[in-house]
């Protein structure tokens with residue numbers, strides 16, 4: 341599903357955020373991406389959804405070379421990806437249902453399909469009773485669940501998430517985590533960057549550790565430790 | 568684009584226009600002011616053209632015949648000229664009539680009695696005619712000159728050239744003014760749309776994250792630009808139509824010999840032109856602001 345060969349990223353300011361990273365993630369995998377602050381985790385994820393272009397190396401996502409991909413193809417790549425970031429990126433002036441619907445609107449889905457899928461997805465994340473509320477009326481955990489709903493509303497192949505529990509308390513984090521596990525159980529590949537060692541150590545999934553842009557550990561059923 | 572998407576784009580555009588409030592007002596009034604000025608120029612130019620056309624059509628062409636042409640030859644020639652498609656109102660002026668015309672002043676009348684009696688009138692027969700359309704004039708002149716009985720041909724050549732020069736100048740002037748006004752209002756529209764884009768950057772970033780194409784992001788803005796342009800044109804037209812008599816009076820005072828005319832068909836054409844210009848302005852302002860969407864949100 342995802343292939344990286346000798347990928348390096350040097351930002352225009354000279355910072356080397358990734359250094360010769362090679363790895364492969366098969367379909368259906370659940371991967372934790374760990375490492376100290378500034379290790380290059382967010383950079384790695386942004387390369388996967390083509391927000392950044394690597395300086396060197398090759399990146400294949402779903403069989404497509406995304407480095408040489410023309411800008412015009414990027415939207416179609418992203419329609420196969422679900423993206424959840426740390427700060428809840430919700431539109432404050434739209435209801436929960438409208439926020440989730442956004443993922444389908446963009447691909448030109450007809451209104452009846454949108455309504456059905458939004459309802460279904462909101463039920464999955466347990467928020468269908470709050471579909472008419474606005475983001476400000478929800479708790480942090482609920483807002484993050486709306487983001488997850490929006491990310492998965494069009495059944496993505498891969499879910500990419502960068503510290504989705506960073507701002508949430510442990511109980512709520514666990515709920516969000518359960519959501520990702522459910523999504524993964526239905527076949528979606530999940531890649532999650534996190535600092536939450538409790539979750540990583542508890543769940544024993546594949547762990548990839550980056551330090552100073554280098555891949556220093558890639559261990560199935562691994563733990564959080566990266567030294 | 569599916570029907571549901573179109574509905575979505577339109578409702579987005581309307582919501583955004585409402586939310587942008589002051590920005591919408593600034594954009595619409597900028598377009599309106601620019602169009603008002605453009606409209607005034609267009610109105611003046613259209614009138615000038617209209618006036619010139621009429622002037623040219625009313626211009627008399629006079630063919631001076633070779634002196635001593637017999638009167639029956641003259642009648643034959645008159646028939647021939649009347650047969651030309653491009654002329655109307657053909658009249659023959661006899662030497663006597665020409666002399667009388669020449670000396671209209673009563674004080675000069677006695678000159679007629681003294682020198683220009685029967686037989687020694689040096690004036691030739693002339694045939695006068697009107698051109699149906701100014702465009703036919705050069706062809707007609709050539710045709711007349713080619714006739715052996717025609718010694719020379721005269722028409723209001725000088726005045727004609729001057730008016731044509733004036734008209735060209737006016738056209739060049741108004742095209743320049745329109746381009747300048749267009750560019751400066753485009754600049755203002757561009758910047759206000761840029762601001763509204765900045766206010767909506769979160770939305771744009773999210774749209775891009777979920778896989779919206781650049782055109783998907785642009786459509787609501789384009790519809791907004793369209794509405795901006797249409798509203799601006801409507802505003803300009805209302806002002807122009809109310810202000811037109813006043814503007815006309817001013818112009819008439821400026822150029823005294825002008826007859827200004829505001830035919831309904833005239834105004835209708837002008838309205839269409841202004842609406843089109845408004846729409847072009849509004850949409851190109853939007854498109855210009857949304858050129859570099861690929862780089863948008865990179866700083867996320």
Ligand SMILES: Nc1ncnc2c1ncn2[C@@H]1O[C@H](COP(=O)(O)OP(=O)(O)OP(=O)(O)O)[C@@H](O)[C@H]1O
Nearest residue numbers: 351352353355357376377378379380381382383384
């Ligand atoms: N847009 C950018 N321009 C320049 N340098 C950047 C940019 N983004 C990140 N960096 C630098 O690249 C390095 C890796 O950053 P990155 O955000 O990938 O780290 P991270 O592992 O996600 O850290 P954290 O755990 O704090 O989120 C850092 O040194 C950072 O300063």
Ligand SMILES: [Mg+2]
Nearest residue numbers: 381382383502
């Ligand atoms: Mg990060």
